[in-house]
Amino acid sequence: MTVLDTTNRVVVWATMMQRMSDGRESTALTKAQLRAAVDAIDDWVEANAAAFNSAIPQPARGALTTAQKARLLMLIAEQRYGVG
Amino acid sequence: MATRFVWTPQSVDLVRSAAAQLTVVNGIPVLAFDASADEICDLPGVAPQGLTGTLTLVVFGFMASATSGTVGMGAAVEAITPGDAVDRDTTTAFGAINYATSATVPGTAGYEFATSITLTVSGSLAAGDDFRIEARRDADGTGSTDSATGDWYVTRFELRDAA
Numbered sequence: 001m002t003v004l005d006t007t008n009r010v011v012v013w014a015t016m017m018q019r020m021s022d023g024r025e026s027t028a029l030t031k032a033q034l035r036a037a038v039d040a041i042d043d044w045v046e047a048n049a050a051a052f053n054s055a056i057p058q059p060a061r062g063a064l065t066t067a068q069k070a071r072l073l074m075l076i077a078e079q080r081y082g083v084g
Numbered sequence: 085m086a087t088r089f090v091w092t093p094q095s096v097d098l099v100r101s102a103a104a105q106l107t108v109v110n111g112i113p114v115l116a117f118d119a120s121a122d123e124i125c126d127l128p129g130v131a132p133q134g135l136t137g138t139l140t141l142v143v144f145g146f147m148a149s150a151t152s153g154t155v156g157m158g159a160a161v162e163a164i165t166p167g168d169a170v171d172r173d174t175t176t177a178f179g180a181i182n183y184a185t186s187a188t189v190p191g192t193a194g195y196e197f198a199t200s201i202t203l204t205v206s207g208s209l210a211a212g213d214d215f216r217i218e219a220r221r222d223a224d225g226t227g228s229t230d231s232a233t234g235d236w237y238v239t240r241f242e243l244r245d246a247a
Contacts, residue, residue, distance in 0.1 A: 014120035021116070021148035021235035026193045028152040030231040032120055 001066070003046045013038045085140060086247035088128050090240060097126040097216075104221070104238070114145065115235035117221035119230070127217040127241055131163070131209050139203040139244020141217060144242070145183075147193045154186035155227025159201045160218045163209040174224035178218055179206030183227030196239070217243070 004012070013035050020027060029037075053061060056069065064072070092112040104115040104123045117123045118121055127141075143160050155218050161176040164170055172176050187199035221236055222228045 014118070017119050017149075017234045020233065021119075023149075024193065026151050027148050027149050027233055029233055030153040031232060031233050034233055058167065 001046070001049065009035070009038055009042060012042075019084050085244040087238075087242055088135060088217045088245050089127070089243040090133055090146060091127045091242075092222075092240060093238070096219075096241070097128055099126065100124045104194035109148075109209035109237055111196060112239060114239055116148070116237055117223070118234045119150075119223055119234050119236070120231065122220050122223050122226075124218055125245070128219075129215055129218055130164070130207075131211050131213040131215055131241075133211045134247065135209065135211050135245050136182055139205070139209065139246075140244045141201045141203055141219065142198055142242040142244060143238055144198045144240040145199070145236055145238035146235055147189045147234060148198050148203050148205060150189050151191050152189065154188050154229050154234050155199070156186045156222030156225060156230035157184045157199055157201055158182065158220045158222045158227055159184075159203060161203055161205045161209060162218070163205055163207065163213040164215070165213050177206070178216075179204065179236050180219075181220075181227060183222060186229040189232045193234075200244045 016034065017031070018039070027034075052073070053069065056064070093115045096115065098104065098106060102121065103121050104117045104125045107114060107116050117124055139161075143157050147155075159180040160181045162176055162178040164172070164177060168177075180236050182201050182203050184199045184201040187197060203217070219241060222230050224230075
């Protein structure tokens with residue numbers, strides 16, 4: 001898989017700003033700074049995707065789809081850090 | 085300057101495909117202008133008798149989350165005099181977009197601030213004209229710098245003239 005294209009990175013960026021607005025979460029970040037974080041995290045996900053997959057034990061690694069693995073990662077992150 | 089019109093969020097026209105969203109924040113009706121793409125509302129009216137001089141649009145509001153950066157606003161005016169050769173079924177007659185000097189947002193989200201746009205009208209805006217002001221957040225930075233994250237909650241628009 002490759003990194004998200006510009007259109008999809010914009011979707012993530014816009015969604016994040018909307019959720020911060022809806023939650024009245026104060027931030028000193030500018031739009032450009034937040035966008036840089038989106039790009040960097042997407043790059044990191046791409047760079048570490050293979051390691052993430054290798055960390056999943058069998059048979060789950062073979063039985064789960066890529067989308068299911070991503071969903072599991074998201075659920076764990078939400079449970080660890082809270083939904084925000 | 086004299087106040088000629090005041091628009092609340094409920095009194096604007098939200099008819100564009102990329103319209104600002106009418107919502108309620110802390111019991112206050114506001115227009116939520118996104119940060120990621122330009123959104124628009126139309127301010128309709130009939131130009132009052134005695135309208136004179138330079139027109140200024142003042143926009144009041146507060147940020148949902150941003151505590152730094154700037155917001156940009158643009159406005160274009162359409163003025164129709166009865167008898168004008170404008171087919172309103174199919175065409176519009178907005179002039180060029182006028183951009184405000186980018187406004188620095190307060191250091192605390194939720195604090196009210198205002199920004200002003202000096203309006204130039206293609207032709208003129210005469211008393212009795214049917215007019216619309218197309219007001220937009222310049223989220224894509226076409227004519228100003230809009231760097232503040234998150235929604236800008238607009239509470240009022242005020243039109244002033246030189247009287």
